[in-house]
Every structure is written in C-alpha cells, then in structure tokens.
Amino acid sequence: MTGPAVSWLPDGRRLHLNHGPIDLIVEAFGPEAERRTAYRQAVARFRAVLDELVAELAALRSPAATTPRAFLSSTARRMEQAVFPHAPLFVTPMAAVAGSVADEVLGSLVAGRSLERAYVNNGGDIALHLAPGQAFHAAIAGIGHGFADRLTIRADDAVRGIATSGWRGRSHSLGIADAVTVLARSAAAADAAATLIANAVDLPGHPAIARVAACALDPDSDLGDRLVTREVGILSPDDIRAALESGLATAESMRRRGLIEGAALFLGGKSRLCGGSLLRQEVTTAIPPLPPATPSCKGFAHA
Template identity: 40%
Template sequence: MITITAPGTVKLDYGPMQMIIAAQGESGPLSEAARQAALYAMTILAELAEYRQIAAKPQQEIAGSANLPAALKRMIAAVQTSGDTTLTPMAAVAGTIADLTADWLAAHGAVKAIVNNGGDIAVRLTGTQTTRVGIAPAIGHKPTHMLALDAGQGIGGITTSGLGGRSFTKGVASAAVVAGATAALADACATSLANATYVEHPAVKVAWAEELDPNTDIRGHKIVREVGLLPPAAVEQALRQGYSKADDLIRQGLIAGAAIFVQQQLVMLPAGFVTEIK
C-alpha cells in the first residue's frame, strides 16, 4: 500500500518492507515522483524475492554475479567491501533498496531525496540542500541525537543495527549507527559493528539463529536474543570493542562515522559526529 502522507512524501507498506520516501525538486515537493519511486522499490523487492536462496548464501559460496539482478550485485559488493566474511548479502538488503530508490528519485529530478527503509536511510542532496537525521539510542525509540548533513560531506547512507531490529545481531549494542557513502555499505558495516559489541555475561542470552528463525540466512551462527542489566565493566568492554571496530572501518575509508549505544551509554567517532537534541 502506498499512502501520500505530506506533499512530496509517501509511505510504502509492502510485505516485509515499510518505507518512507520524501522527494523535493527545484520547484518544490515531488509527490508523484515519490509515488513512482515507491512502485519502483516494490519491483526491486519482488525481483530479489526470486533470488532469496542466493542472497542468503555465505558470500564465499556465490560463484559469480553476471546474471544476477543489479540489487543483488550491490548487496554482494557491499558485504564483500565491508571485509566481514561472516555476512551474507542479506546484511545489505535494506540499505541497497533504499539506495536504488533514492538514486531513481535523483535521476527523475529530485534535488533532495530521503528514503527511510525501516531505519536504513539513503540520502541524496545536491547544491545547497541540507537535512538532519535523528539518531535513537535503541531501535524503535525516540531520537535523542541528530546528524546534520549537507551535499559536500559525501554521505549517502545512515543505517542502524542492534538489538530489537528486523535482523538478528550477535552483539549487545542497542543501536550501532553508521554513516557512509552508500546505504548498502553502511548497512553491512553497521551489522558488523553491532556484532563486535558482544560480551560474555550471564545477563546476555544467546541462541542458534535457526532456533528462532528456521529460514534465517545465518544458520549455525549464535545470536543474542536477550540482554539484561549489564554491570558498568561489561558495558565499557562492549563500547570499547565497538569503538575499536568503528575506528578500523573509518581508517579503511569504509565509513564516515559511527555512534554506538549500549544501555544508554554512547561512544562516537569522530568526536562530535552526532549532537544531542536539546
């Protein structure tokens, strides 16, 4: 279902995909373009559904991509570029669809396009356009911080991974937020970053992924299903591990910045990457 919620903004609810699409042209809001972009996003998801088995394979087992759809090629490239060999292409699916939808809008006259695919956001800004993205300390919570963006920063994706999201996580972060050149790569890196925050503690309950979802793409992987109250030392360890992983990703040029939340505690790279909402 596609619903126009404001001038230039539509909400898409299509199977597992809930997306908000906002588009603005030189002369104002682009409601019809946003609606057409939603239809385009639906075709991407429908096409990917036909390749679900390949997308769920470990990246090392995917022999070639010549005959695969463009979206799946981007997903594979994103997880491979992230350097995390434990990720399947599904780790980049939401960001990839957001990217392609935002690119479609940019190609059809949008000077400002924001596509929020369930918390994985693609942003396209040109000229003097700016925007602000809210950053929440936990998935599904109200934003407490924000990230200001302009066209010159080269940031095209802001994504979040962590406990309570649509996908499983191996870490204890309530939110690992990453900004990068594309939403696809940021999506893969956010998954890897959230996973890096795992700490062993009686309050951290784990399970095999297939026990919770027989159709999971990470069978044989242990995931975190529940986290109780952690002592300060465990929170500090989780944040330290997340910080180290984020620093490595930044040094490689894979992401522009990150914010990691563990039980209301926050670390970020670089300093001042996000600012508190007053």
C-alpha cells in the same frame, strides 16, 4: 503476502510504499512537476524490487567472499558490493538488504530529475540525495528512551546513508549493542557496517546474556545455527566498557579502510563515537539507563 501497496501519508507530501518486508517512506523536495515525476519513477522501480530479490534469495543468504559474485538484479548487486569488503568475516548480502533497497529506490526517484533534496527511509535505514548547497537534519533515536540527538548532513559531506542496528531491532544480532548508528557513503554500506559493528559489541560467554540459535527463531535465517541475542541482563560498568571498546575497534578499522564515515555505539546508558565531526559535535556521551524491554526505534527528520 499482498502485492505492492502505494499510498500517500496524511500530510500529502510523503509517499508510503509497502511490499512484504519492504516498508518505505519517500519524500522529494523541489519543483512540483519534478517531484511528481520523481515519485512515479520511484513507484515503478519499487514494484519490481521484492520479486527480483526473491528470485536470487538463496545466493543472497549465503556468505560473501573476498571477490564479489554476479547477481542479476541491481539491488542484489548493491547488497553484494556492500558486504564483500568485509569478507572473510562472516556476512551475507542480507546484512545490507534494507539499505540497498533504499538506495535503489532513491536512485530511480532522482534519475533525470531536478530535485533539491530527497530521501528514502526503509524502516530507519535511510538513503539521501542532496543537491549542491542543500542539507538534511537527521535525528539519531536508536534506543527508545528520549535520546534523539540531531546532526546536519550537508551536500559537501560524503555521507549519503544512515543505518542503525542492535539486538533490540527488527533483525537478529550476534552482539549486545542497544544501538549502533552508522554514517556512510550509501545506505547499503551503512546497513552492512551497522550490522557488523553491533555484532562486535559483545561479551562472549557472559552469563547475563541469553542467546538462541537463529534458525530456532527463523528456519530461513541467513545466520543458520549462530547464536543471536535474546536478552541482556545487568552488566557491570567494566562489562559495558569492554563491549563498547570491542565494537569501537571494529568501527575504527572500517573507518580507516574508508568503508564508513562515522558511527555512534550505545550500550547500557554509555556510548562511543567513531570518527566524523558530525557525530562528535552533536551526539551526547551520557544517556539514561535503558528500562527493561524497551523497543528499538530509528528516527529521521528534515528541515
């Protein structure tokens, strides 16, 4: 693994930060001098994040309890704060790592700066900054076949984080959701919730679902010998409905507890929405069936 890499994307506006599994796109809007200083702050913080997490990795891979544990790094503390409200359900802080890194770098980006808007996109898990009167437009593109509904997040909305999870994504999933996109007050909270809601979109024991122990795919996985989804075959309409309703029940429970603002769940060309007028106004409820082996994709746009 090489060290931290910092570069500008070809448009000259967006900063690309990469270090091992961390891959960030950073953009800030506002006066040029403020933007440049903000970018320097973000880079300075980014350079240390991965090494800090590696130093506490063993504990970060262990399940959360109902009382948060003490961690040395602020990113690790964000991870723990995002997952412990879900205990005693099995979840480790690693469920919130991408969102927490996005939150951490965004926090450094905007500290002491006068910016209109900013975002940090960590592989589709996105932390947002909005000054009063500002807004972002985001595209939910979680299932790879042209579905890309947009929603507007305004400064007076509670949402400051977006995350997507599912069995087709870059992380292992215990469930069968094609995608679950969550809106929450932070990217860390959205990341943890998306993971758990996607796990809950499931049909335990169904013969059309192929699973394998997570440790067989990755000996260091925080999921250990828990079975993760490797393939989803043909499901009946009733199967799809039952799996989505299971995930929706989990999402609604989180929303009632104030852990998320809303969620959109997708499986087999069908969807369910949880709370949030943002989602209800702009996400369609019918999408085409998935072709075999469609890759996961998460999108973000601004205007």
